[in-house]
Every structure is written in C-alpha cells, then in structure tokens.
Amino acid sequence: MKQYAYYPGCSLESLAESYNVSTLEVARGLGLDLKEIEDWNCCGATAYFPVDELLAYTLVARNLAIAEKDGASDFVTPCSACYKNAYFTNAYLKRDADLADHINYALEADHLHINGTLRVRHLIEVILEDVGLEEVKKNVTHPLKDLKVAPYYGCQMLRPRKDHENVENPQFFEQLLAALGADPVPYPSKTRCCGGSLIITNRKAALDMVRKLLEDAVNHKAEVIATTCPMCNINLEVYQAQVNQEFGTQFSIPVMYFTQLMGVAMGLKPKSLGIGKEMVPGVPLLNFAQS
Template identity: 35%
Template sequence: MKVAYYPGCASHGIAKDIDIATQLIAKDLDLELMEVDDWNCCGGGFMDDRSEEIHTALNLRNLNNVKKMGLEKMATPCSVCLNSHRIALDKYNNDTVLREKVDERLERANIDYEGGVSAEHFIWVLIRDVGIDNIKKHVKRPLKGIKVGTYYGCQLLRPYRVMGFESPFSPHSVMDLVAATGAEPVAFQMATACCGFPLMGSNPDAGLKLANNVLSSARNNGAEILVHPCSLCHLQLDVTQLKIKDHFNQDWTLPAIYISQLIGLSFGYTPDELGLGKLAKKYLAERGIS
C-alpha cells in the first residue's frame, strides 16, 4: 500500500529517531511511505497565530503536492503537523473569505489547489489500513511484563470536530497498539493533557509544570516507560526530564519513546536500530532487551 508521507521538521532533525523507527515498521507491514515532494514546514504552533492566511496556504501546498504524486492520503507521525494540516483544510473549506485570500496567495505562487487529499496520523493508518491483527502477526518479541503508559497528548484528539478519529474523553488508539506488542498498557489521568511544549518559548516554567504533571501521573499509575504519538511531545517528555529534576526536584527517570519504536521492539529490532536513547536502553537492558 502506497501512502504519502509527511515526516515534519522535527522528525527530519532533532527527532530523527521517530522517522527511522516509522520507516522500519512500515516496511515490515508492506506500507510504502512515499515522502511528499518538496514539502514545507506546516507552521503549527507559531505561524497559525501570526497569519491564518499564510498558515492555511502552507498546509494546502503540501496537500496539493500529494495530489500531484497521484495519492489521496497523507500520513504524518507528528500530532502537531496533523492538527495543523487538518485545521487549515477545515478553515479553507468553511471560511469563504479566507478561501478567497488563500486562493489568491496560492495563485501568485503558481499553485492551482485541487483538493481531494486527506491528512491522517500514521497510527490511524496502522489501525484502519494495516489492522491490529496484522500488526500482531509481525510480533517476533512480545513485550510481556513491560508496563507502558499510553499518552495521547492534546493535538491528536482536539478539536474533535476536526480530528474526529476517536473521543478525546476515552481514546484507545495508543492503548490498542501497545497491547498488540504484548506489553501492558497503563492508563493514567493526564494521558490527554498538553505536554507543555508550546509554552517552552514564552513561559518555560509553565511548560515544565505541564510536562511534570504528565510524567508524575504516568509514573504514579505504574508506568515504567511512556509511549506517545508526537514528535514534539517526544522532545518535551524526554529531553526536559533533566530540567524538571532541577526545577521541581523530581527525578522520574521515565523513558519516553515514540509508538513506532515500541512496535519496532516487538518486531525484533534492537534499541540501537530504533534510535532509542540511553534511558530507554538502560530500562530495556534490565529486562533482557538489547
């Protein structure tokens, strides 16, 4: 199955491990991820606040490039990128004044927007197109006994009218994928709360507090490792643990990994092949996974 693939800026840079793991498991599952030609940043988290018109045009340009590739579905491993594209498309379809301005801007760039392309999260493709049962068939190393906190974050689920895959009050996608690996999913109260990444530039104290809330909730409910579906949550919940230790005197020592990395472990890939960090590798080595 061919799917247009939008990695996003983080997965092509500081969170390259997400792209590596996603490409590995996609190949095993016979998913041909075709990177979107000449893609641009979605502008999520900053451009949408500065110019609704430019933000919408940027995202429609990506979707139009998918159309030119002869595909009708674009998958991304980043919840922020997904949210950005879907909100831009929703605004374009429902705001006639904005649509006229965006069309004019696209026309100046010699872009004739055609439409007809959907933006989806990579995990939605795994669940709807690949199927949980098919994923289970590829498991070579069941992750039995590993207690995994299932984190969704905020942008994968909200606003529901635009995202629409599952209820923001009782999501199950990440939990279903974790269970498919043989690991034990651990639900916790802050599983759909914001990780705090959007605040790190303007109010880092508040951003760290939100991250601390998520980590403490997961750990206090029995999670030994945290799994998430977002490139930016990946950075916030992993890298900031040292800052949280200094700021709040809390040492959670909770490995935070991307969902593709967990699935990759169950498929038999090594932590090194999946680009896992020191904290995750130490935890896994203690459980005989290396």
C-alpha cells in the first residue's frame, strides 16, 4: 500500500473535523495509507503573506521538511489553501537556490533541511490519479442515484495555475460525482471565490459572495453543494444563516465535503464520516446512507 505524508491543516482539527474523519475513512476504504506528518504547524493560509513572504514560505517548508525527513515521496492535503501554499513553496524553492538557502538557514534551527523532493497534491487529485474512477466505481455500494450535486471547486485548488490544467472549466469533480452515481448539475459559479478570509476581514463583501454562490446552486436545482476545501465549506455552510439575515433570503442548502459523499456511496456509516454536525442538515445525502 502506497504511503502518503498527510497534512490535515488547522481547520480539520476544529470547524472542519468532519472533513478529516471522512478523509481518513474514505482513504482507508480505497487503500490509501495516509500518515499524518509529525508535529506539523499551521501553513498560514492567506494571513502570513501580508506580513512577511519569507516567513510564509518557511513555515510551509517546515511541514514539507518533516515529511521529507520521514522518507515520504508524496504530500497530500484535503485543504485547498494548504495545498496552494505547499505546492508553490515546494516549486519555488526547487527553482531558486537562493530562496532554498534562506529557508534552510531558518529550518536548521529546528534541525530540519528541505530539498524539494516531494510531490505535492490535493486529496482529490490523489484519488483521481492514484486510485482512478474505475476503482472508485468498484467501491460504490450505495450509489447516490439522481442526487443533484453542485460541484464547487473554489479557488486555490485550481488557481494560480500549477501546470497545464483547465482553470476555466474543469470537469474532474463532475466526473468523480458521476462515478458515485450522483447527478452533477451545471454550476457556472463553480470556480468563483467564496470570499475566503474576507469573512473575517470584510464581512459585507464575503456574505455577498457567498449569497451569489448559494443562489446559483439553488437556481440550478442542486440539492447539495459539494466542496473540496474547509474554508469554502465553512463560508457556504456556517455563514448561510448570516446570509439569510443580511439579505432576507431563505437558503437552506446542505454543503458537504466530497469525501462525505464518497463515504456514503461506499456504504460507510454517516457518523464515521462526521455527518450530523452540519448547521444545515445533510438530509438529501442521508437518504442514501447505510441504515
């Protein structure tokens, strides 16, 4: 069984704990061995970069260096912001010896050294590339037949561009949902931003951005919005009530992690996937769950 250095990130220890447990359950079911990085630190999300760029890279590099020291070749994280930070830190220090020197000077104080040998990917990429849709289908025992799902990609999983991927109209999330038996609805806003940390620093702007995403999903008859990032999920789910208060709307659409959809389709128990902790109950998904 191939082993991956697993970086959950801070959100997955608190508000997004359901994403962590569902990730681990689904990975186990698919034969992916996720080994949590020992004593990892916060990747900084979007909050370090306004203060000091070198510090931002170094804090991310520490986690990568610990994984390297442990002999890992693959780094995987379910959080889009952690992924973006890890991916670019790794890529930049590989191409820039000067940056690598600066980072390694700091890491030395923590008895670490980074070479940039890891392959950094988002969890959904690992599932699609290393497991594959055919294998995923084989694991589906409770198909999410006709469940209308809005595939919400968000930002940082796709952007900035990492390689030659399709950043304007990606299809991989739809393909994964279809493999689970679900019916992915057209969702024109699927790569539009949820507001990220503006939910704290510019509440008015962020709530408006969330409102537009909810509206688009409802207009396209989605019963559930599926996410690949804890920040997206928190903004769309936890702040749905505030959107309703601010705009007089009556949104009540469940927002679930893609791993929770996978887990239900694979016949795993909802409780083991962290289902039941939503602010907007995941009823449409629960209809398919193993009883």
